Amino acid sequence: MAVPYRVAGRDGFVPRFASPDVDVEDVAARCIRIAAAGADQYTGVQLLGAIPARGRGGAADTAGLSALAVDVDVEGDGHAATTDTGLPLPPSQEAAVGILAGLPDPTYLVATGGGVHAWWIFNRHAAVDLVDAKRIVRGWSDLVRGRAHGLGWHVDQTGDLARVLRLPGTINYKYPGRPVVEIVASGPRHSLDELASLIPAQEPEPERSTAFVRPASGGADAAEVTARWSAETDWATLLEPAGWTCSRDNCHGERHWTRPGKTSGTSAVSHDDPPVLHVFTSGSELPVGTSTKLDVYAGLHHGGDVRAAWHTIASLLAAAGPNVAGLARFVADGGPAERTGGRLVWAARQIATEADRNILIRQLIRAAVDRGLPLDTAARAAVRGLRSQERTAPVGH
Structure with a gap:
């Protein structure tokens, strides 16, 4: 189980994990001590298959589904005045809870000081493959977001397998007054089938507008x-x-x-x-x-x-041809300074077949010199790149 924490004023989470053979009360006590020392304490919604090799784990590290959960923010300090849907956040905790009316009662309803977290914990762990797990978690979040939209309010999309939420009993250092994160209501556990049956069929995602993509210059590898x-x-x-x-x-x-x-x-x-x-x-x-x-x-x-x-x-x-300005940037800024010569050789190869290569190569040499490569060394690297491309060019018959 992931139990990461974040120290106020610092970026990112400090990864921590609890193994199945560790006493859960000891884990909870350590989390409370960390929170009391000034850190925001979280817990993963889903269980992990093993302790990740790096970081606090991602979707691929999860092992099936243990619960569904949503995070509903309310208006106030710490939250943006504008949202990606253009709708306002619910004005109060009561309004946030009202979005959930008509759904099965959450197993736990948690007040965070900036909104509510609702947890629907399963009566047993569900072994679901990664694709279905993503679909169910995302679908449940979309279900709640749709209900909020019908009431004229915004709820963030938090339907991802790597989601972590604040741990009840700890302190929320994000807000003045440092509110305690606490369970305010509880209900039954649920089956996966019961909740999944409420998720409407997902519509295909709308096409994105075509983004400007700079063509890469030279080379087909x-x-x-x-x-x-x-x-x-x-x-x-x-x-x-x-x-x-x-x-x-x-x-x-x-x-x-x-x-x-x-x-x-x-x-x-x-x-x-x-x-x-x-x-x-x-x-x-x-x-x-x-x-x-x-x-x-x-x-x-x-x-x-x-x-x-x-x-x-x-x-x-094919249509773009070599982007010499881009190649020059690559020579100067594309990696460590000690490899500038190697980048220059490669860049020179990309312009070797151009009619004006003797003019273009000057820009690449200048970029290498600006990065600290001696002029004579840069000139030799450029010539080596031009000649190596000439040697590998196909011979016509």
Whole structure:
């Protein structure tokens, strides 16, 4: 079981886990002590198959379904005034609970200080494959969101297997007054079949508007295309059209991002070297954990299908020709300084068949020199790249 915590003023969760052979009362006591020391304490909604190799675990680490749960925020400090549906949040805890009227009574209803969590715990663990588990969890969240929409209120999409919620009996340090997270009502346990039967058939997701994708310059090899496109595509190009906002930029290749639906706080941190995004919140379309730019593009525009995302990037290669400005950026900023020469060799290969290659190569050499490569070393690397491409060019018959 995941029992992560987050220290106030710091980004991300500290992963912690409880094994089945550990006394649950001891686990609860440790969680209470951590919370009393100033940390926000959480618990995973689903059980894990094993302790994850990295982080606090994701959807693939879960083992079937143990419960369904929703998180209903209410208006007030700490929540955005605008939402992705354009509807307001429920104005009070009573209104939030009213959204659940007509559904089976939750096993636990938890007041968090900023809203309510509703848990429907199963009378036994359900061994469900990953695809069905995702569909059921997402469908239950959509069911509650639909009921809220009918009342004119917004509920966040929290239907993901890696969801963690605040642990009752701990303190919510997000709000003034530090409210205690407490169970305010309880009910029976339920069967998976009982709850799943209430989930309406899911409609196909609407097509996304076509996003601008910069064609990768040069090279048809999959790894080369991915590296090129990643070097030429800024994180803002990927995240801002999807509603993410940059909340802090340290001007040294690290930026902090706030997810759609929130006005403050760090939901993810991007890095330029290496080009990865660390996502801390499960309240967005991107999975918690570390993702490459291709992973992010696939998650936002191709339902997580990396192969489809790559084909979108690669499809414009033939018509686009080499993007020399992008190649220069790759030489200068595409990796560690000690590998600048290797990047220059590769970049030179991409322009070797161009009629004006002797002019274009100057821009690549200049980029390498700006990164710290001596001019004579850069010139030799450029020549090596041009000649290696000439040697491998097919011979006409």
